[in-house]
Amino acid sequence: MKILVQKFGGTSVATLESMKQVREKVLDGLKRGNKVIAVLSARAGETNKLLALADEWSPTPDKAECDVLVSTGEQVSISLFTMLLKDIGIRARSLLGGQIPVTTDDDFGRARILSIDSKVLRAHLDQHDVLVVAGFQGCTEDGRITTLGRGGSDTSAVALAAALDSAECEIYTDVDGVYTTDPNICSTARKMDRVAYEEMLEMASMGAKVLHIRSVEFAKKYKVPVRVRSTFSDDPGTLVTQEDSSMEAVLVSGIAYDKDQARVTLRDLPDVPGMAASVFGPLSEKGVLVDMIVQNTSQDGHTDMTFTISRKDLPQTLELMTEVARKTGASEVLHDVSVAKVSAIGVGMRNHSGVAARAFAALTQEGINILMISTSEIKITILIQEKYVELAVRILHDTFGLDWDIG
Amino acid sequence: MKILVQKFGGTSVATLESMKQVREKVLDGLKRGNKVIAVLSARAGETNKLLALADEWSPTPDKAECDVLVSTGEQVSISLFTMLLKDIGIRARSLLGGQIPVTTDDDFGRARILSIDSKVLRAHLDQHDVLVVAGFQGCTEDGRITTLGRGGSDTSAVALAAALDSAECEIYTDVDGVYTTDPNICSTARKMDRVAYEEMLEMASMGAKVLHIRSVEFAKKYKVPVRVRSTFSDDPGTLVTQEDSSMEAVLVSGIAYDKDQARVTLRDLPDVPGMAASVFGPLSEKGVLVDMIVQNTSQDGHTDMTFTISRKDLPQTLELMTEVARKTGASEVLHDVSVAKVSAIGVGMRNHSGVAARAFAALTQEGINILMISTSEIKITILIQEKYVELAVRILHDTFGLDWDIG
Numbered sequence: 180m181k182i183l184v185q186k187f188g189g190t191s192v193a194t195l196e197s198m199k200q201v202r203e204k205v206l207d208g209l210k211r212g213n214k215v216i217a218v219l220s221a222r223a224g225e226t227n228k229l230l231a232l233a234d235e236w237s238p239t240p241d242k243a244e245c246d247v248l249v250s251t252g253e254q255v256s257i258s259l260f261t262m263l264l265k266d267i268g269i270r271a272r273s274l275l276g277g278q279i280p281v282t283t284d285d286d287f288g289r290a291r292i293l294s295i296d297s298k299v300l301r302a303h304l305d306q307h308d309v310l311v312v313a314g315f316q317g318c319t320e321d322g323r324i325t326t327l328g329r330g331g332s333d334t335s336a337v338a339l340a341a342a343l344d345s346a347e348c349e350i351y352t353d354v355d356g357v358y359t360t361d362p363n364i365c366s367t368a369r370k371m372d373r374v375a376y377e378e379m380l381e382m383a384s385m386g387a388k389v390l391h392i393r394s395v396e397f398a399k400k401y402k403v404p405v406r407v408r409s410t411f412s413d414d415p416g417t418l419v420t421q422e423d424s425s426m427e428a429v430l431v432s433g434i435a436y437d438k439d440q441a442r443v444t445l446r447d448l449p450d451v452p453g454m455a456a457s458v459f460g461p462l463s464e465k466g467v468l469v470d471m472i473v474q475n476t477s478q479d480g481h482t483d484m485t486f487t488i489s490r491k492d493l494p495q496t497l498e499l500m501t502e503v504a505r506k507t508g509a510s511e512v513l514h515d516v517s518v519a520k521v522s523a524i525g526v527g528m529r530n531h532s533g534v535a536a537r538a539f540a541a542l543t544q545e546g547i548n549i550l551m552i553s554t555s556e557i558k559i560t561i562l563i564q565e566k567y568v569e570l571a572v573r574i575l576h577d578t579f580g581l582d583w584d585i586g
Numbered sequence: 587m588k589i590l591v592q593k594f595g596g597t598s599v600a601t602l603e604s605m606k607q608v609r610e611k612v613l614d615g616l617k618r619g620n621k622v623i624a625v626l627s628a629r630a631g632e633t634n635k636l637l638a639l640a641d642e643w644s645p646t647p648d649k650a651e652c653d654v655l656v657s658t659g660e661q662v663s664i665s666l667f668t669m670l671l672k673d674i675g676i677r678a679r680s681l682l683g684g685q686i687p688v689t690t691d692d693d694f695g696r697a698r699i700l701s702i703d704s705k706v707l708r709a710h711l712d713q714h715d716v717l718v719v720a721g722f723q724g725c726t727e728d729g730r731i732t733t734l735g736r737g738g739s740d741t742s743a744v745a746l747a748a749a750l751d752s753a754e755c756e757i758y759t760d761v762d763g764v765y766t767t768d769p770n771i772c773s774t775a776r777k778m779d780r781v782a783y784e785e786m787l788e789m790a791s792m793g794a795k796v797l798h799i800r801s802v803e804f805a806k807k808y809k810v811p812v813r814v815r816s817t818f819s820d821d822p823g824t825l826v827t828q829e830d831s832s833m834e835a836v837l838v839s840g841i842a843y844d845k846d847q848a849r850v851t852l853r854d855l856p857d858v859p860g861m862a863a864s865v866f867g868p869l870s871e872k873g874v875l876v877d878m879i880v881q882n883t884s885q886d887g888h889t890d891m892t893f894t895i896s897r898k899d900l901p902q903t904l905e906l907m908t909e910v911a912r913k914t915g916a917s918e919v920l921h922d923v924s925v926a927k928v929s930a931i932g933v934g935m936r937n938h939s940g941v942a943a944r945a946f947a948a949l950t951q952e953g954i955n956i957l958m959i960s961t962s963e964i965k966i967t968i969l970i971q972e973k974y975v976e977l978a979v980r981i982l983h984d985t986f987g988l989d990w991d992i993g
Contacts, residue, residue, distance in 0.1 A: 195642060195643060198643075229662075232662075232666065233665075233666070233669065235602060236602055236605075236666045236669050236670060237669040237670065237672075237673050238673070239673070240669050241668060241669050241672040241673075243679070244665040244666075244668045244669050244672070244679075244680055245665070245669075247661060247664065247665035247668075247680050247682075248661070248662060248665035248666065250661075251658035251661050251662055254654060254655070254657075254658050254661070255636075255639075255655060255658055257654065258640075258651040258652070258654035258655035259639065259640070259643045259651075259655065261648060261651045261654075262640065262643050262644040262647050262648050262651050262652075263643060263644065265644075265648040265651070266644050266645070266646070266648075272650070272651075273651055273654050275654075275731075277684075278729055278730075322685055323685075324682075
């Protein structure tokens with residue numbers, strides 16, 4: 180039995196018309212000789228509407244009950260879509276997360292999948308040609324409804340594909356694949372045919388919205404090839420898969436950027452052991468995610484500590500840092516919200532040196548001042564002034580030859 | 587463990603404000619020393635909205651999928667209400683029909699309850715003071731979602747009370763009890779303190795909306811005392827219970843009416859064996875419910891057959907009867923939609939004669955022409971012209987002394 184998992188997001192199932200286009204994609208999956216598992220999200224806007232209802236009802240909505248509430252969004256999608264399939268004689272039925280079951284831990288609102296009963300699914304596939312599964316949801320071992328958190332439908336789809344040894348998992352969205360960079364700011368951006376899991380992870384962590392980071396982690400862990408394609412075109416899209424030699428030949432495969440950055444600096448911190456813990460401990464306790472960190476070399480037993488955070492966390496961070504400065508004797512707390520980061524990503528960097536130097540040189544030549552630098556095995560990230568973001572993306576895209584298909 | 591089942595309908599859970607009043611009733615149930623099972627309907631209007639969506643999506647929505655869709659209505663109610671309880675520190679959780687489970691047959695859209703796992707419920711009650719249960723829904727033995735059909739939440743509540751040997755089941759609604767007749771057309775209508783199951787059944791079958799007929803059948807079968815009361819007042823309401831001697835002392839306990847009646851007559855049917863089957867067989871096959879039936883004495887081997895049906899079934903019925911007339915040689919098919927029926931109901935009739943005669947005399951004296959008559963052990967039903975309904979109700983209410991509390 181050849182099994183294809185296809186996932187359709189909120190905009191793809193928003194209206195009767197768009198659902199009919201989704202039906203065409205499912206029929207196409209059947210025509211290719213597969214049994215199809217269609218994983219659906221809630222219709223666009225529904226989840227937010229339900230969360231708003233919870234907020235109206237309670238200042239601190241019970242998390243378990245919130246999942247009971249929010250999970251109705253996907254339930255509506257799968258029942259309506261199954262009606263459409265049955266109308267044209269397809270042997271289909273809907274399945275809720277708890278009916279499979281997709282067993283998760285009990286971290287309501289952002290549960291993690293523990294196991295999926297593939298025996299039940301295969302028995303259903305013996306009786307049906309299409310199973311329409313509610314994404315984003317599962318249940319605890321004792322049968323309480325859970326949700327997987329934002330973007331969880333992608334993770335559901337990949338997990339189902341992994342459980343069923345599906346040959347491929349297709350993630351349908353409103354763009355036709357993964358691009359070398361944002362086409363809205365770089366006209367020479369090019370759709371990639373293939374991208375490595377690691378590269379996709381770095382792009383997702385930079386805020387690229389095409390795939391949710393947890394689903395990519397899952398795909399990488401279970402080696403599930405994921406094809407990103409559009410509900411509204413026939414383009415084959417982009418295959419997210421294991422790194423291979425052709426990918427390694429390419430130095431940089433994509434340029435990403437993130438404007439949601441704020442920079443905070445603590446001046447003249449005493450350079451004593453445990454100082455980093457005094458600074459970042461309070462932030463971690465409050466759930467503030469710290470992104471880039473730079474610490475200068477110590478001078479006269481004092482140092483400057485600079486880090487970046489999401490802009491929404493700035494007021495809380497400044498409050499915490501003022502307290503830290505008081506306790507440690509740091510001279511002042513500075514901040515800047517007109518910053519942004521730009522990254523060059525590529526598994527090819529592993530085997531090549533000088534990539535960072537090329538990036539710095541290209542930006543400097545155009546007069547862009549580099550505020551912070553952070554590098555990993557397959558990524559170079561540079562913090563710059565926000566006003567230069569679009570220019571920097573285009574420069575790096577050009578510098579690393581991404582406007583040419585050299586794959 | 588004292589267990590009280592309380593059921594709240596769609597208007598009671600429609601808004602945050604009304605849900606807060608529901609919470610007061612649940613708190614009152616707890617104060618009376620009970621563990622409470624609160625059974626909720628979908629918020630007013632939600633079920634119709636979901637059904638409209640199904641109709642938009644499909645000309646013949648798959649029934650099983652319709653139940654998956656519609657059952658989200660109660661799911662939203664129970665999660666929101668449980669949030670309100672948890673906000674004030676009540677140990678509560680929500681339960682879907684399938685989580686208990688309330689096991690039903692697989693007649694989707696109007697499933698019947700087969701069994702309820704009371705062990706699971708009692709285990710939940712050990713851990714919680716209030717269980718908030720989705721009414722109207724259950725699941726098949728293999729775990730598919732079912733709904734019980736219109737008014738099914740009443741049935742859910744009574745079935746839960748029966749399964750748990752609950753002392754009483756309270757059905758909260760927007761009226762404060764069961765009345766001797768419709769107060770909108772008879773100003774002397776009086777709220778009853780008690781009414782027998784059989785009487786309530788006859789009233790429900792006449793379209794009295796206060797309790798769904800299947801829930802009354804269930805209550806009668808399992809001897810569950812049901813109290814009908816208002817969410818919006820402190821009135822003790824009406825207790826629906828087993829017949830006792832005080833009820834039998836009352837000749838007539840209520841007057842009901844139903845305007846949704848159409849009369850059809852087949853003239854000059856050959857009076858041969860099997861003729862009734864030729865007339866009513868085709869109606870039954872098409873699901874047309876026939877209410878009153880009258881057949882005249884045969885003259886010259888021919889007879890007239892008159893029956894009543896719901897007005898919405900008239901076009902189909904006339905079509906079928908024209909065919910029947912052609913086949914059997916009946917001379918014509920007549921119909922009349924300006925008719926309605928009025929009933930006097932009371933378990934006391936069992937031991938008294940002359941009740942029907944008193945009713946006929948009272949109506950005739952006021953010039954109301956009686957078109958058809960049907961009597962059962964505890965009910966007399968009279969078909970009259972629709973324009974006389976309100977007058978007839980008031981006459982009968984007065985004739986049988988219902989404006990005086992003689993209980």
